[in-house]
Amino acid sequence: MKYNLLKxxxxxxxxxxxxxxxxxxxxxxxxxxPFALVEPDTVEAAVALLHACYREKGVVNVWGSGxxxxxxxxxxxxxxxxxxxxxxxxxxxxxxxLTITAQTGMTLAELQQIxxxxxxxxxxxxxxxxxxxxxxxxxxxxxxxxxxxxxxxxDFMLGGKAILADGSYIKFGGKTVKNVAGYxxxxxxxxxxxxxxxxxxxxxKLWPLPENIxxxxxxxxxxxxxxxxxxxxxxxxxxxxxxxxxxNLHNGDIDNxxxxxxxxxxxxxxxxxxxxxxxxxxxxTIWQKQGYKDYQAEPGSADNFFKTxxxxxxxxxxxxxxxxxxIIADLQxxxxxxxxxxxxxxxxxxxIFYNKLKRSSFTEPGAFALALDKWxxxxxxxxxxxxxxxxxxxxxxxxxxxxLPPAVLAWQKKIKLEYDPTGVFxxxxxxxxx
Amino acid sequence: xxxxxxxxxxxxCGRENVFSRSLDLLLYSxxxxxxxxxxxxxxxxxxxxxxxxxxxxxxxxRIPVIARGxxxxxSGGTIAPxxxxxxxxxxxxxxxxxxxxxxxxxVEPGVFNLDLQKALAEKGYFFAPDxxxxxxxxxxxxxxxxxxxxxxxxxxxxxxxxxxxxxIGADGELYSIGGxxxxxxxxxxxxxxxxSEGTFAIITRLVLRIMPLxxxxxxxxxxxxxxxxxxxxxxxxxxRGIIPATLEFMDNLCIRTVVxxxxxxxPVDAAAVxxxxxxxxxxxxxxxxxxITAICRQHGASDVRLAKDEAxxxxxxxxxxxxxxxxxxLKPSLVVFDGTVPRNRLPEALRTIHTICHELNxxxxxxxxxxxxxxxxxxVYDERDADETARIRTGCEQIMKTCVDLGGTITGEHGVGxxxxxxxxxxxxxxxxxxxxxxxxxxxxxxxxxxxxIFPQLRVDFCL
Numbered sequence: 001m002k003y004n005l006l007k008x009x010x011x012x013x014x015x016x017x018x019x020x021x022x023x024x025x026x027x028x029x030x031x032x033x034p035f036a037l038v039e040p041d042t043v044e045a046a047v048a049l050l051h052a053c054y055r056e057k058g059v060v061n062v063w064g065s066g067x068x069x070x071x072x073x074x075x076x077x078x079x080x081x082x083x084x085x086x087x088x089x090x091x092x093x094x095x096x097x098l099t100i101t102a103q104t105g106m107t108l109a110e111l112q113q114i115x116x117x118x119x120x121x122x123x124x125x126x127x128x129x130x131x132x133x134x135x136x137x138x139x140x141x142x143x144x145x146x147x148x149x150x151x152x153x154x155d156f157m158l159g160g161k162a163i164l165a166d167g168s169y170i171k172f173g174g175k176t177v178k179n180v181a182g183y184x185x186x187x188x189x190x191x192x193x194x195x196x197x198x199x200x201x202x203x204x205k206l207w208p209l210p211e212n213i214x215x216x217x218x219x220x221x222x223x224x225x226x227x228x229x230x231x232x233x234x235x236x237x238x239x240x241x242x243x244x245x246x247x248n249l250h251n252g253d254i255d256n257x258x259x260x261x262x263x264x265x266x267x268x269x270x271x272x273x274x275x276x277x278x279x280x281x282x283x284x285t286i287w288q289k290q291g292y293k294d295y296q297a298e299p300g301s302a303d304n305f306f307k308t309x310x311x312x313x314x315x316x317x318x319x320x321x322x323x324x325x326x327i328i329a330d331l332q333x334x335x336x337x338x339x340x341x342x343x344x345x346x347x348x349x350x351x352i353f354y355n356k357l358k359r360s361s362f363t364e365p366g367a368f369a370l371a372l373d374k375w376x377x378x379x380x381x382x383x384x385x386x387x388x389x390x391x392x393x394x395x396x397x398x399x400x401x402x403x404l405p406p407a408v409l410a411w412q413k414k415i416k417l418e419y420d421p422t423g424v425f426x427x428x429x430x431x432x433x434x
Numbered sequence: 435x436x437x438x439x440x441x442x443x444x445x446x447c448g449r450e451n452v453f454s455r456s457l458d459l460l461l462y463s464x465x466x467x468x469x470x471x472x473x474x475x476x477x478x479x480x481x482x483x484x485x486x487x488x489x490x491x492x493x494x495x496r497i498p499v500i501a502r503g504x505x506x507x508x509s510g511g512t513i514a515p516x517x518x519x520x521x522x523x524x525x526x527x528x529x530x531x532x533x534x535x536x537x538x539x540x541v542e543p544g545v546f547n548l549d550l551q552k553a554l555a556e557k558g559y560f561f562a563p564d565x566x567x568x569x570x571x572x573x574x575x576x577x578x579x580x581x582x583x584x585x586x587x588x589x590x591x592x593x594x595x596x597x598x599x600x601x602i603g604a605d606g607e608l609y610s611i612g613g614x615x616x617x618x619x620x621x622x623x624x625x626x627x628x629x630s631e632g633t634f635a636i637i638t639r640l641v642l643r644i645m646p647l648x649x650x651x652x653x654x655x656x657x658x659x660x661x662x663x664x665x666x667x668x669x670x671x672x673x674r675g676i677i678p679a680t681l682e683f684m685d686n687l688c689i690r691t692v693v694x695x696x697x698x699x700x701p702v703d704a705a706a707v708x709x710x711x712x713x714x715x716x717x718x719x720x721x722x723x724x725x726i727t728a729i730c731r732q733h734g735a736s737d738v739r740l741a742k743d744e745a746x747x748x749x750x751x752x753x754x755x756x757x758x759x760x761x762x763x764l765k766p767s768l769v770v771f772d773g774t775v776p777r778n779r780l781p782e783a784l785r786t787i788h789t790i791c792h793e794l795n796x797x798x799x800x801x802x803x804x805x806x807x808x809x810x811x812x813x814v815y816d817e818r819d820a821d822e823t824a825r826i827r828t829g830c831e832q833i834m835k836t837c838v839d840l841g842g843t844i845t846g847e848h849g850v851g852x853x854x855x856x857x858x859x860x861x862x863x864x865x866x867x868x869x870x871x872x873x874x875x876x877x878x879x880x881x882x883x884x885x886x887x888i889f890p891q892l893r894v895d896f897c898l
Contacts, residue, residue, distance in 0.1 A: 003618040004751070013496060048689075094776060094778070095673070096669055096672075096673055096777060096778040097776040097777050097778055097807070098672065098777075099776070119675065133725070141617070141622075142820075143617075147616065147617075150463070151590070151594060152617060154622060154625060155590060155594050156615075164869060166870070167863065168868070169863045170863075170865050170866045170869045171862070171863075171866055172866065172870075173868070174774075174842070174843045174861070175773040175776060175841055175842075176775065176776060176806070176807055176808075176846065177586075177587075177591075177774075177806050177807075178582050178586065178591060178774050178803070178806045178807075178808045178842055178846030178847050179774060179843045179846060180579065180580045180629050180845050180846065180847055180848070180849050181843045181844050181850060181858065181861055181862075181869045182850060182852070182858060182861075182862065182867075182870050182888060183626065183630055183873050183888075184580070184593065184625060184626065184628065184629050185869065185873075186625075187593075187622040187625030187628075188621065188622070188626055188873065190622060190625075191619075191620070191621065191622055192621055192624060208675030208676075208677065209675070211675070213786050215767060216512065224628055227512055234537075235534065235558065235646050236534070236646060236647045236649075237646040237647060237713075237714070238715075239714065239715075243518065266675075266718075266722075271791045272717040272718075273715065273717065273718065276717060291669070315643040318615040318616060318617055318618070319540070319615060320533075320535075320613075320615055321536050321537060322533070322535035322536045323536075326491075327546055328836075332876045335779070350616040350617075352617070353617055354618065363595055381611060383536075383614045383615070384613075384615055385490075385613075385615065385618060385619055385621055402619055402620065403619055404619055404620045405610070406483065407609050407610070407611075408620055411609070411611075411621070411623055411876070412620050412621050412623075413875050414876045415621055415873070418873075418875060418876050419869075419872060430621055433617065
């Protein structure tokens, strides 16, 4: 096998192939480093690599910043890490059209720096993801609290280019917001976890940078207070930028309940608008006015929550909005069975919450698997989904990290087989072992 | 069609819901495009299981299946070029649930867009996609074509507002994808299904995202003495950081035609008007209106008229919404083109379209969803005049090429259908098209569902 790979890599005659162990060490997964790291700096070089892998049955794992590599199940063996970092050029920034086209090795922070200089922004703020690549963010469909005001990448990726498993280089979509010429292939790649192709370029829709942000930090003592506030805000068409909620649950008791709402406004609106919002929130709410830069610079509690260790379990559940508090109450009940605390972080206006637990809360992996099964049933009954984003390897072995209905999984397998019949793109981590 | 087969269809759907006489078939042989093609039979199912049986029968008999709503599409998407069975879902038109707590609506495929809007408005909600055909276009049709509409500038197109779907696949099985949640895990099958123009499946139920109505809305009509100034004002408004709810454009021929036809109070001497609508909290509108007015004045607006109340607002919209119908007064046939260009290329696009139509002696008026760069030149003609029809087709081709050359696309919201199949090669290489074809192969390997659409008929073999 390695002989063929050497031949494969030799045929490429690329300057950007690394075989030495210290270079490969950071890309170790399941205690096994890859055979080679390839970091092409041109699309042509990436095409050549994938074409060669297709021919020689090499398996690649696409790697951006590595932020998302622990998401999902245990990875299947792979030979080559294909780093996208060399493909990091700005292709076109058009402030007049509110669009930017960039190669996917560019980081989110680099992109935001370019566009905010023209008073625009991409409403994408996954925690700790400033140095994540655009390709990684698209592959994982990562999002943060801005999903509540602007949707996810699914809603503002307009087009792109990708290299498929057989080395064919394709483009799809375009650079205009409205475009129905052919199938919407953007949707195929977003959230596909790098299993269908190497995304090399994306075009994103941008928004005007909020001139001012009004931050509301309501003081709520318990869940019913939070539920009442959420109900008031729910039916209002408010220019919501983000809503964050966090609390801890231990032996059924909730503590440290924090709420943080952000609304975007123009400078001219601030006073009147603030008065309007005041009427909706409890009287003792703490109010702040900030520029976008200051708002972004504040150390976020989301960043802290999502800084995980290999011993942490991170669960993500998404439910219909009406079910949010029912599910929290169910988990409150379930927490009585656990020895440790459950940390909660969520985007309540989208019905999305995360739980962080310590591995030590469960004596053995099977105990967690049983608890997961129980929680999933409740969340399914509520019309939602529960997946495990992070888990130690001993847990990953005994559970299904993803939560897909069987019929959907069957379609997913058909799509994978059509686009990557020989398995050029490493599998294992995605649902059903894809 | 074979009589035995007709009998089988009648057994599935009832005699009164199966049509095979030539006169009936004629009624289903066209849509809102120039394309024509007669099916062998038209059926109007009333249940999901009937659709399921129909598709299974069609698969067994290898008959093409063409799903159809109200056929308001402007691209030949619901025509039956190879014959076969049209399944018209217009009788499955119940709103199954409106749930403002989950902010979703659950609907059958044949519900008219406007019927849902009316039902939602009573509860203080709306569904953002609002194609001009919303009075009669069906919601499954909106999803199949990924329809747009004026409010898409601020709120996005149909795919951004569909969270789940049920569909009958090409194997006759019923599938459910997505759901009531903001996101669902796995490949985005719901997203892929939107805009697939009925070539993947037949949609039998939709879960739609609904939104609270804005607290207040303000609409203005702005007149310009020349088209370039109006187009430049559009870019300037967006560049200022204002995203209106709608930003619509009408040229002089459209203005005069709607005034004559609908007696609306539009300025007939203006070269172009913009209809600009903003929404949001009541107290936010006055300052935005002032800013927009100032920008328009800086760009040469001759008149800015703000609707004072709901009646005036409705009157301002009546002209825009009725424009397409009004243009049929000029000649018996029309074709509405649907290219999109980057917003800052609008002036250039409009000038080139004028030159094309002038040189080909084509009478046309222009509507734009200007904020999106989505151009709708309405080319009027008499389809009995072969020469004029040929010139129209030439004009359409040249306009599509212009949009692509300016960095845009051949269709912003009407779809490819039959009308723009050949033009797909202006945008996409054989490899790009082959990548799309793989998706078609996943969902419909036997090419039973809506064949003869989207892809150029000349298949270019894939090569590495």
